[in-house]
Amino acid sequence: MSEEPAPRRRQARGERRIAQLLQAAASVFCRTGYAAASTNAIAREAKVSPGTLYQYFPNKEAIAVELGDRLLQEMRDAEGLAFERADLDLPLPELVDAVLEPVIAFNCRNPAFLALMHGSGDVPGRIAEEHEAVHESMLARVDGLIEALAPGLDAGERRRVAAMALGIVKAGLDLVLAAPEGQERDGTVAELKRALVRYLDPLLAPRELGAPRR
Structure with missing residues (x-):
């Protein structure tokens, strides 16, 4: 069997190096924030010069944009999964659990x-713009979910409820x-879900046309 062509091996090594640098950048951004991060700190975290x-990124902004693109795509996938699981026949606590779990896991x-x-x-502005687009998409999905659960809400109130x-x-x-x-994180997740149910329940349940309160 012939050896794998050298360009393909170099490409695979390059992808591994990029992944290593992005993982290091993620750690640095979490620890210091984007503004205080530096390429030197990212290189040290990645254990490279x-x-x-x-060789792979000209500056910190390029690293952030590449990392942001990948995270935003994964977030879109999580958002899609969240709303695919939104069964309107579920009791509100179970519906909240189904929608939030993919988002929390991400x-x-x-x-x-x-x-x-x-x-x-x-x-970088590109990250802010793309994140705003994801936010608006999520807001529209939540708005649509609330409309299905509480058709008596007018558009303005529904939008405010979705934003809140x-x-x-x-x-x-x-x-x-x-x-x-x-245990501490699990408890905090449970409190987040409980807070959301307690906020939504009085707004949605009375408007479920003839349905028993959940």
Whole structure:
């Protein structure tokens, strides 16, 4: 059998190196925030020289954009899974659980997402724009879900409820990620779900046309 062509081997090594640098960047962004991070810190975290880093990325912004693109795509996948699981016949606590679980799991796997997307205004404009598009997509999906659950709400109130629900989730995720993994984090996740149910239940249940209160 002939050996694998050298260009393909070089490409595979390059992909592994890029993944290594992005993982290091994610760790640095989580620890220091984007603004305080530097290419030297990322290179040290990756255990490579700055020169090696510059072979793949010209600056910190390029690293952040590549990392942001990958995280945003994974977030879109998590969002799609979340709403695919939204069975409107479920009791509200189970519905909240089904929708939140993929989103919580994504953020726990990728703590750099909140550090990069919800950080200061210093993040590259492209990341901010794409994150805003993901936010608007999520808001529209939540709006549609609330419309199905509470058709009596007018469009303005429905939009406010959807925005508030997302705000509760965002604030709760900050607390979830700050909690140590294990029992403490599990308890914080349960509190986030409970807070969302308690907010939504009085708004939705009375408007379920003839349906018993859940």
